[in-house]
Amino acid sequence: MNNGTADGAPDADGDGTGEPACWNTQIDPAGPYAGGPWRNYFLILLDRIPTPIAVCRAYGEVLIANPAMAAQWGTVPGQLRGRNLLDLFEPRAKAQIDRLTEALRMGRRSRYPVEVRWRDASDGTEREGELTIDPVGDPSVNPPALLALLRVRESAPSPAPRGSASHVEARILALAAGGATTASIGTALGLTVDGVNYHLTRLARRWRVQGRTALVARAYVLGVLSPDSWPPAPA
Numbered sequence: 001m002n003n004g005t006a007d008g009a010p011d012a013d014g015d016g017t018g019e020p021a022c023w024n025t026q027i028d029p030a031g032p033y034a035g036g037p038w039r040n041y042f043l044i045l046l047d048r049i050p051t052p053i054a055v056c057r058a059y060g061e062v063l064i065a066n067p068a069m070a071a072q073w074g075t076v077p078g079q080l081r082g083r084n085l086l087d088l089f090e091p092r093a094k095a096q097i098d099r100l101t102e103a104l105r106m107g108r109r110s111r112y113p114v115e116v117r118w119r120d121a122s123d124g125t126e127r128e129g130e131l132t133i134d135p136v137g138d139p140s141v142n143p144p145a146l147l148a149l150l151r152v153r154e155s156a157p158s159p160a161p162r163g164s165a166s167h168v169e170a171r172i173l174a175l176a177a178g179g180a181t182t183a184s185i186g187t188a189l190g191l192t193v194d195g196v197n198y199h200l201t202r203l204a205r206r207w208r209v210q211g212r213t214a215l216v217a218r219a220y221v222l223g224v225l226s227p228d229s230w231p232p233a234p235a
Contacts, residue, residue, distance in 0.1 A: 047194035052150035055136075058104050058143035060084040067195040069150065071202075072118070072127075074166045078190035085148060089116035089131060100133055104143050109135040116150075128153045165224045169199050170234035174225055176200075177216045177232035 043064075046053060052069035056062045065080040073080065073088065080088070091097050092115040100112045114131045129152040135144040165173065168189065175185045186196045204210060207218050219225045226235045 043192070044194055047192050047198060050198075052152075054080065054085065054148045054150075056085055056146050056148060058135075058146060060086050060146075062088075063145065067191065067198045071166065071168070071199075072120075072150070074168060076168055076190045077195065085131070089114075089118050091116055092128075104135065107142055109144065164222075165203065165219070167234070169203055170219075170224050172196060172199050173203070173216060173219045174232040174234055176212055177219070177225060 046064070046066045049066060050068050052066070052072055054062050054065040054069050062080050062083050062085065065077045067077060070077045070080055086097075096112070096114045100114065103110060103112065112133045114133060115128075116131050117126055117128045119125070120127050129150055132149045132151065134147040134149075136147045171189060172185055175188060180188070182193050182196050185191070186193050189196075191199075200212065200215065203215055207215065207222075209215055209218050216225070220227060223235050226233050
C-alpha cells in the first residue's frame with residue numbers, strides 16, 4: 001500500500017502511474033465471492049456490517065467501501081471509490097507501511113495492523129484507531145486485493161451526539177420527508193437499500209425513536225431539516 005511500485009522500480013507499463021502492470025488489472029472487490037449470486041450476497045453483507053470496511057488495491061486505491069466506512073468521512077460509499085487509503089488515513093508510523101509493502105512484494109499474506117489518525121467529518125476533531133490490513137483473494141493473483149477494517153479507539157471522540165446528523169443523514173431525512181422510497185433515496189445518493197437502512201437505523205437509535213415518520217418529525221424538531229423549505233431540505 002504505497003504511492004509507487006512496491007520495490008522502487010520504474011513504471012513497468014509506461015502508463016505514468018508508477019505502478020506495476022499487474023497492479024492495473026481488474027480486481028473484483030468480492031474476491032472469492034465474485035462468481036454468480038455470491039457476489040451480491042457479499043456486497044449485501046458488507047453493507048450491513050457496522051464495522052468500517054474497505055476493499056482496495058495493493059497500492060491503496062479503494063475499490064469498495066461500506067456505509068460504516070463512508071460515515072467516517074460524512075459521505076456515501078461511492079464517493080470513496082478511487083481514493084487512496086493513505087489520503088484518508090495518516091499512518092502514525094511509516095515503518096508499519098514499509099513492512100506491509102515489503103510483505104506484498106515478497107508475496108507474503110499475513111494480517112498487518114496499521115495505527116492511523118484522521119479528521120472526523122462531523123466536527124473536525126482528530127480521531128485515532130487501527131486499520132487491520134488483510135491480503136485477500138485468489139492466491140494466484142499477485143499482488144492481492146487488501147481488506148481494510150477500521151477499529152476506532154474508544155478514547156476517540158464519541159459519535160455525533162443526539163440531536164445532530166451528518167450531511168448524508170440529513171439528505172436521507174430530507175428525501176424521506178418528501179415521500180421518497182428507500183430504493184429511490186439510495187438511487188439519489190448512490191447508496192444501496194441496505195446502506196440507506198443502515199443510516200436510518202443509526203439515527204433511530206441515536207434519537208431513540210421508532211419508524212420513519214417519527215424520525216422525520218424529530219428531525220424538524222431538532223432543526224436538522226429546514227421548516228421553510230419544500231421540497232424538504234437540510235437546515
